[in-house]
Amino acid sequence: MTLLDSRARVGAVAEINPVAKLGAAALIAVPLVFTLDVVSAAVALALELVLIPFAGLGWREFWARTWPVWLAAPLTGVTIALYGQASGQVYVEWLAVRVSEGSLLLAAATTLRVLAIALPSVVLFVTVDPTDLADGLAQVLKLPARFVLGALAGLRMVGLFLDDWRALELARRARGVADRGRIRRFVGMAFALLVLSIRRGAKLATAMEARGFxxxxxxxxxxxxxxxxxxxxxxxxxxxxxxxxxxAAIAAGTWNLILGPG
Incomplete structure (x- = not known):
């Protein structure tokens, strides 16, 4: 299993080392994490949208990969608008809900920040193969090979876990025990999958140790x-x-360091 299908492995960034993609995403995200203002997030998002077409993803592929981000960002903004810290003029007030000028500004900044942080991460890592990432982490960043290979092996097992879940579901249906009691069925299947995972993990560890990993x-x-x-x-x-x-945020006077003293 890979993190992408073969159709996505095209474009200017597809063959770039995954470590560089990880570093670029971190360079963009870290400053935005330390501030919460509309200007910095909006400028970063605008620059990212200009560069995203060069990533080699078609628009259909782009929307298919990023729709959870576009859904989660406005929902986060709505939550902040309704329950965020109130300041300035209050527009709506009902029970715990208080929509004010400050909460709306905070909601807009939060929405843009989520988009600015998440979109480049998704676009960059949609063309990452797990094996290439493991090679980069071990050879470029010099992380311990045992840790990297263990993580790679675990990531490779994700597809098998999904197959096991489907097989368990079909088996329970064939035995007539999956027609009712959804919570009980889920707990039973989760426990069975846990047992299978432990057994498979033990076998995989033994096999990797025997091969000198x-x-x-x-x-x-x-x-x-x-x-x-x-x-x-x-x-x-x-x-x-x-x-x-x-x-741009500093020039506009909107820079808001949220992790500073006070």
């Missing part, structure tokens, strides 16, 4: 993980987006 000393890798000009360019683009967004 836990041996001490430096490892060799079947594929070299390269980090070159394209990767540095992507990191530079991520840093530029963050710098322009922060600079």
């Amino acid at each position: 836990g041996a001490p000393g430096p490892r060799t890798w079947a594929r070299e993980s390269r980090f070159g000009a394209r990767e540095f360019l992507l990191l530079a683009i991520g840093a530029a987006i963050a710098a322009v967004a922060v600079g």
Whole structure:
């Protein structure tokens, strides 16, 4: 199983090292996490939307991959608008609901910030293969090979877990025990899947140990993980987006450091 289908592995960023994609997403996200204002989030989002077509995703693929983000961001904004900290003129007040000028501004900033942080992450990682990511983490970032390979093996098991869940559901239906009691059925299937997962994990650990995955000393890798000009360019683009967004917020006087003292 991969994180994408073969149709998505095209475009300018498809062959870039996953470590660079991870770094670019982090460079964009970190400044936006430390502030909550409309200007920085709006500027970052606008720059991202200009660059997203170069990622190689068709618009149909783009909407199919990112629709949860477009759904979650407005819902988050609505929650902030209704229950966020009130300030300025109050427009609606009923029980715990208080919609004010400040809460609406905060809701807009939150919605834009969610979009600005999540969209580049989804677009960049939709073209990431788990094996390529593991190679990059171990060879470029020098993370412990045992940890990286264990995480890769666990990620590869996700597809099997889904298949096991479907098989358990079909088996219970064939035995006539899945027609009622949804909560009880879910708990029973979850416990059965847990037992299967523990058994499969033990077998996988034994097999990997027998093949020398836990041996001490430096490892060799079947594929070299390269980090070159394209990767540095992507990191530079991520840093530029963050710098322009922060600079615009400071220039507009809206910069709001939410993790500072007080």
